[in-house]
Structures are given as structure tokens and as C-alpha cells.
Amino acid sequence: MEIKNIKLLICDDHTMLSQAIAGFLKDQSFVEKVFVCTNAKDTIEEFKKDKYDVVILDVNMPEMSGIELSKFLSNEYENLKIIMLSMRSDILTVKECIRNGAHGYLLKNADLTEIIEAIKRVLAGKSYFSKQISESLLDSQYNFSSLKDDIFITPREREILSLVITEKSTKQISEALNISENTVETHRKNLMKKTNTKTTVGLVKYAIERSLF
Amino acid sequence: MEIKNIKLLICDDHTMLSQAIAGFLKDQSFVEKVFVCTNAKDTIEEFKKDKYDVVILDVNMPEMSGIELSKFLSNEYENLKIIMLSMRSDILTVKECIRNGAHGYLLKNADLTEIIEAIKRVLAGKSYFSKQISESLLDSQYNFSSLKDDIFITPREREILSLVITEKSTKQISEALNISENTVETHRKNLMKKTNTKTTVGLVKYAIERSLF
DNA sequence: AAAACAATCACGGAATTCCGTGATTTTTAG
DNA sequence: CTAAAAATCACGGAATTCCGTGATTGTTTT
Numbered sequence: 349m350e351i352k353n354i355k356l357l358i359c360d361d362h363t364m365l366s367q368a369i370a371g372f373l374k375d376q377s378f379v380e381k382v383f384v385c386t387n388a389k390d391t392i393e394e395f396k397k398d399k400y401d402v403v404i405l406d407v408n409m410p411e412m413s414g415i416e417l418s419k420f421l422s423n424e425y426e427n428l429k430i431i432m433l434s435m436r437s438d439i440l441t442v443k444e445c446i447r448n449g450a451h452g453y454l455l456k457n458a459d460l461t462e463i464i465e466a467i468k469r470v471l472a473g474k475s476y477f478s479k480q481i482s483e484s485l486l487d488s489q490y491n492f493s494s495l496k497d498d499i500f501i502t503p504r505e506r507e508i509l510s511l512v513i514t515e516k517s518t519k520q521i522s523e524a525l526n527i528s529e530n531t532v533e534t535h536r537k538n539l540m541k542k543t544n545t546k547t548t549v550g551l552v553k554y555a556i557e558r559s560l561f
Numbered sequence: 562m563e564i565k566n567i568k569l570l571i572c573d574d575h576t577m578l579s580q581a582i583a584g585f586l587k588d589q590s591f592v593e594k595v596f597v598c599t600n601a602k603d604t605i606e607e608f609k610k611d612k613y614d615v616v617i618l619d620v621n622m623p624e625m626s627g628i629e630l631s632k633f634l635s636n637e638y639e640n641l642k643i644i645m646l647s648m649r650s651d652i653l654t655v656k657e658c659i660r661n662g663a664h665g666y667l668l669k670n671a672d673l674t675e676i677i678e679a680i681k682r683v684l685a686g687k688s689y690f691s692k693q694i695s696e697s698l699l700d701s702q703y704n705f706s707s708l709k710d711d712i713f714i715t716p717r718e719r720e721i722l723s724l725v726i727t728e729k730s731t732k733q734i735s736e737a738l739n740i741s742e743n744t745v746e747t748h749r750k751n752l753m754k755k756t757n758t759k760t761t762v763g764l765v766k767y768a769i770e771r772s773l774f
Numbered sequence: 775a776a777a778a779c780a781a782t783c784a785c786g787g788a789a790t791t792c793c794g795t796g797a798t799t800t801t802t803a804g
Numbered sequence: 805c806t807a808a809a810a811a812t813c814a815c816g817g818a819a820t821t822c823c824g825t826g827a828t829t830g831t832t833t834t
Contacts, residue, residue, distance in 0.1 A: 367673035368581030460580035552765045
């Protein structure tokens, strides 16, 4: 099957990156159109106007993240291929992207030409991951610790975490939520267990890095 | 004065971005050469081999930051023009860049064509800042609070902060750096004062949010 | 209905952070 | 050469986090 007349959409709040990549892709012979968006809303709008074969989505965007957008688009458009773009290489994020419809995952510090490779692969019904990612993914298949990695934070835990990262102490949180300090501590302990961190610092990093708030 | 035969060097650990921008710049008539680096070390090496008119440096890079690199290059090469590239728009960072020799400051979410404008401006001996930045800079001239904002984190403090965010305790840090726990505590206290935070959590947020590491 | 999960609470002790206050020694820049 | 800035250290006490261990009560899910 020959690939041609492909229509692409890139969504990344770093305009400089998306425009530059768009310029690069426009030069490719198999590309018919490249549309650039800087946020999820515009992307959804544009999808109502035209049909696209492949979208390249930044994972971390304000308002609506690329992951949420991916979930939405993959539900709406059956044949659409989705490639995520991210500067983070942690497996949890990658897995979450896959669960939400992504077919490929590219690192921003990968070589630019990987994009071409990725587009061709996903159009051929296969998947594509930056080298570093695919290695980690393979590891995680055989690695025990990666399984318990599949973390689910409960609503209450998330609520407590949100207060933790605003520099509230256990006492302050307990007062804000009208529960005992012991309970708050238990939640914090469980959070640390689930996120596999030892200190509040780790918790904060976990939360911020995957832009939970 | 006409601008032509310009040699550019781009340094950004996000290869995808630097390569894409390089592609864009190569198409410009006034550009003779564009060299791409992904880290400070390679950049310094390359400068020993060839002469450049303008460098575009990412502010946040692992190992040696763009700011440090800027300081080094502006000292070594008198006529070199330096444009910083960053995703953060906080004035403190901008000011620090200026202090360290930068002539321009571009946001990654600015329009790609701004680069052309910036290059032409700095080559003409002027400065260039993304709109959002120049507005903030103007504000800060008249705004009191922005002055006391002028935080200077010393190299040592930065070092300690980097260990703090890797979940190291005061004791562990003191051992790693071979200094007393008291000293580490003092640094932490000073950091919290300077960053206007009350807890380690705040410190971690400060560091991550402006991607200091 | 039983198992699994979520949310709640308790206690005690070790470890760590936080805070004020003050001081000495390098190092750096004018 | 001298200020200024940076890095070093000290002490003591209050506050907070961290950790283990265990338990009760609802609420889903199968």
C-alpha cells in the first residue's frame, strides 16, 4: 500500500515547535496538508471542518491535555491515527496514552526524521515509539515493579494530594476537609505507596510532572 | 547595513525542535549556515571549529543550562549575538538571561517567524523580546513587587535545591557534599526566603515549575 | 451475599523539617 | 585593597512528616 495525499494536524501549545515541524512535513512528498493548532479546542473545531489521517498531539498542554484530546478524537474518528509528542519518557504516561487511543509516542528530544517513520508506521496499522520508550516498555513487560505501577488514585486521595501541593500541612488539610489528622496521614501514606515515593517531595513531583493539577 | 551570509548555531536538548527550526532557517536567504547542538558541551566544541554570528540557546537544558552557556559564550566571543529560547515567561529568568549576556528572549509558544525578526534585530545591535515578555519587562519597571522578586539563587543553593528535589534529606545532602547538616539547613532556609515559600513542597514547585532541573 | 475497595480513625515513636539568631571564612567584583 | 556576596557552621526547640500496625464502616462489583 502506497502512502500519499496524507492530511496531518499538529497540536502543541509550543507554536514554535508545531510550526517548524509543519514546515518540515510540508516538504515531504506524501503529505498533502498540514494544519497547526495550539490547543485542544481549536483542534476539535478543525476536525469538524476537514478530515485528517494523522494527528500529532503534545501530551502536556494547558486546559485540555493531549491525552484527553486523544481519548476524544479516537472515539469520534475511527480511522484516525494518533501520535503523541512529549518531553517526558516515563512509562506510566506512555501507557496512559496508549489506553487513550495513541498509536505512537515520540520524544521531543528524538531526531526530527523519526516523525516520518512514525507517520508511515501508524498509517500502516502498526505502532511507533521512540527508541528510549520502546526499551522501557519492553522492560516493563518482565518487570514486576512496573505492574504495580498501574496506579489508581482515588477521588479522595486526589483531593488530599491537591491540598498537599498547595503547601498545606496535614493539620490544615484535616481542618479543611473536616476529618481527623490520622485519616489525612493515612491517605498520604497510601499515596506515597501508590506513587512509589518516599517523601512529600516525591509526591509533589509526581503530581506536577503529570500535570494532575 | 545589509544582513547576509549569517552563520547560526542552535542549542536545544529537544532535538526535534532545534532540527525543525534549523530547517526553517536554512530556507532564509540571509542564512549561510545553521549548526545544531543538543547540549552545551558540543556547542563549546563547535565554537572552537567555526565562527558564528548568532546563537539560539534553550534556557533549560540538563547538565549546563543555557544561561550558563550564554555567560560563557558572551565572555569568550565579543561580537556574538545571543538569543534565548524558553517556554517560561517569568521575568526573573528573563532578567537573569540578560545579565548573562543575552540579546533576545523568545518564547517557545511564540510564532516561528519571530525568530527571523529576532535575528535581524540582534544583528542590528538591538534587542528582541517576545511580546509577552516585553510587556512584563515594562511592568516590572514600575512595579514595586517585581523588584523584591529579584531572586538570586547562588550556585551552591542551586546545587542543594537539585538534591532536595531528588528526595534527599538534609542529612543525605550534607553527606553528599561533605558539609555540615547545619549548613545545608541554612541553604534551605535561604532558598525558602528567596523563593518566598514556607515549605519544601513550595521549593520543589518553584524548581519544577521553572524547570530549573 | 461475599469480596474488594474506599474512606475513616488511632497510637506511639523515630526522623526530619522548620525557625530564629548569630557568627566565621572564603571568594568575587569594583 | 576593600566592600559585598557566598559558603560555611552552631544550637535548641517547636512543628511536622514518616512509619508500622491495625481496625471500623460504608459502597461497589461480581
